[in-house]
Amino acid sequence: MVDPAPVVMENYQKAVEALGIFMQEQNLVNEPQEVYNLKGDAARITFVKNFKEVQRLKTQLDQYTDLDEEQKAKIEAILPKETLQEFRSSYIETAKQLREIQQKDGDQAPPEIQQLDFEFVLFASAVIDYDYIMNLIADSTQKKPAKQKMTKAQVISLLKSNSNLMDEEEDLTEYINSLDWESGQDVDTLRKGYITFKDDKYNKELAAIAHKHGLQTADLKAFVEMVMNRMIFDGEKLTDLLEPLDLSWKERRVKELALMADLVPQFKKLAQGREISGLAAYE
DSSP, X not given: OOOOHHHHHHHHHHHHHHHHHHHHHTTOXXXXXGGGGOOHXXXXXXXXXXXXXXXXXXXXXHXXXXXXXXXXXXXXXXXXXXXXXXXXXXXXXXXXXXXXXXXXXXXXXXXHHHTOOOOGGXXXXXXXXXHHXXXXXXXXXXXXXOSOOOOHHHHHHHHHTOGGGTTTHHHHHHHHHHSOTTSOOOHHHHHHHHHHXXXXXXXXXXXXXXXXXXXXXXXXXXXXXXXXXXXXXOHHHHHHHHGGGOOOHHHHHHHHHHHHHHHHHXXXXXXXXXXXXXXXXXX
16 A cells, blocks of 8 residues: 555655755755765765655655646645756765765774665666667757757766766766767767777776886786686786886785775776675775
8 A cells, every 4th residue: 555645745845844954954055065065974874864765755756647737846846856856966976975985894884884775776767777878968969959958967967866877977977078069979979989988098097007006007907807807806916916016025015905995996897896706805
């Protein structure tokens, strides 16, 4: 049994009001951009819990197919669509920061962070996926009329407000920002351009890490590719990589930890959620 729509609407209003009271208690205006001014993990955790309830009720309301125009207008008045989308972006960014602490510190993380369930499924959309974003960019950059045209900023905002592409968000945002919005591009060109963009970015980042640690870029790239091909991190191969530096065992240990601090984010991005055996020791 589900609650009738008016009951859910009332609960939704209360949840939005509770979010506003919380923001006020933090001496902040109840605006999405103010979320980034929250001080401390305790405040961020409370925001996550409060807004998750707002989104849960909004998701429930979206499932009612028999809402009349007056009810739809009331829901929009409680929290306008654009503001809701911006709050979703703020939530996802905040949740990612807390999730990073969860994953990095594990059992050593504060209990209240360990226990957090971000329920990213509430912020996912079956519609807004990689193909949708690419088609939307293509439509928005065309000179001819399209079903929906959006500015660069609007597309990025939409991307950031959905958890589907959370792991791709940084690269996609940079790619979108690099595009000339006035020159129409088709979907195939955009896809190929994005692959090239990611390859170039990866190569530059790896070259910068190699330079920082006194390694040959080709050697470092071969090491990373070997790990990704096997999905196994081999500490002995790391020792072999650092062999040309002629370090004492103490110096090598310090260098290994410094290098891995830069490489772990690269490995995690390349793994796209898959586990690399043996990498946890360096996380």
